[in-house]
Amino acid sequence: MTPLVPRQSPPTDDDGVPGRPENRRHVVRRRLLTAVIIVLLIGIPAGYLVISANQSRDSGKDKERKYSATGLTEGWPSRVQRRLYDVPIPPHSEEVAYYETNNWKTSRLYVQFLTSDKGLDTFLDKIGANDDTLADQDIAIRPRDRRIVGWDFSARGSWSGLTHKQKDPQPTLDVVVDRSNPEHPMVYVVSTTTP
Numbered sequence: 001m002t003p004l005v006p007r008q009s010p011p012t013d014d015d016g017v018p019g020r021p022e023n024r025r026h027v028v029r030r031r032l033l034t035a036v037i038i039v040l041l042i043g044i045p046a047g048y049l050v051i052s053a054n055q056s057r058d059s060g061k062d063k064e065r066k067y068s069a070t071g072l073t074e075g076w077p078s079r080v081q082r083r084l085y086d087v088p089i090p091p092h093s094e095e096v097a098y099y100e101t102n103n104w105k106t107s108r109l110y111v112q113f114l115t116s117d118k119g120l121d122t123f124l125d126k127i128g129a130n131d132d133t134l135a136d137q138d139i140a141i142r143p144r145d146r147r148i149v150g151w152d153f154s155a156r157g158s159w160s161g162l163t164h165k166q167k168d169p170q171p172t173l174d175v176v177v178d179r180s181n182p183e184h185p186m187v188y189v190v191s192t193t194t195p
Contacts, residue, residue, distance in 0.1 A: 021152045072097035072149050077111060085109040085191035086171050087127040090119030095186070099149050110149045120177065120185050127164050127173055134160040140174040145190045152177075158182075169193065 093113040140161035158179035
């Protein structure tokens with residue numbers, strides 16, 4: 001006795017009516033359409049992910065370069081940094097550069113800028129000091145801090161400085177002013193905070 005095999009229904013055309021098998025052209029067209037749909041559904045999002053990952057990696061490398069640099073970075077510190085470290089750089093200052101260090105115990109912002117006499121007065125006023133509080137030949141910035149950013153105050157010059165201590169949690173500012181050019185003093189600041 002032969003086993004019973006279920007009967008297969010004949011192939012149908014697009015209307016569901018039994019008909020001839022699919023022709024070659026129709027098969028190729030259907031497979032091409034399927035491939036295009038797969039590319040659109042999988043390929044494009046995957047492409048966006050790759051692009052996004054590369055941009056994120058590049059951004060991370062830029063930040064790594066910025067924060068692993070030793071010495072000053074040309075440009076203005078962010079407004080948040082200036083506010084946090086209480087370093088009000090006067091408008092129209094030039095040769096502005098900064099460097100920030102952070103650890104669990106102390107955070108420091110090193111800033112330098114070239115300004116005018118009026119700009120210096122504005123800076124000193126905003127930190128709660130004035131021209132009379134600057135002591136002649138006082139290099140208020142410690143040698144360790146000078147080494148970190150490469151500042152050299154050993155040359156003969158018209159140096160003056162001050163240390164502006166504030167109540168915690170506000171930062172302490174060590175300021176040195178170089179008046180070699182009387183109309184455009186160069187200001188060096190180290191602002192230290194202890195969280």
